[in-house]
Amino acid sequence: MGDWLDLNPDPVHVKREREKARALRNTDWWRAQLQRGVCHYCGVKVGAENLTMDHVIPVARGGKSTRGNCVPCCKDCNSKKKAYTPAEQILDKLFPGETGLPPFPGEEPQS
DSSP states (O other): OOTTSOSSOOHHHHHHHHHHHHHHTTSHHHHHHHHHOBOTTTOOBOOGGGEEEEESSOGGGTOOOSTTTEEEEEHHHHHHHTTOOHHHHHHHHHSTTTSOOOOOTTOOOOO
């Protein structure tokens, strides 16, 4: 695996941002996001109870727990995304096998 994915994120940063995310989940802003019931990535209406908080730029990759970086996400999209950025996912779909990225979780490697 290349060095594009930091497999050793700063534990202090991760802990701090996870605490901020817990606080953000208790805000009126986040409740309003959930009320729509729509996944930010796939656009499917799954209902508020089936949405999770996703960091667009993952905390493990230096992302922050801010309104601009947190989106409601269905469990399926969140599981597939893991610690990848949306740009990495798009590039890999546009240029399978050419980006140097490892296969995303749940996907078969391109030959």
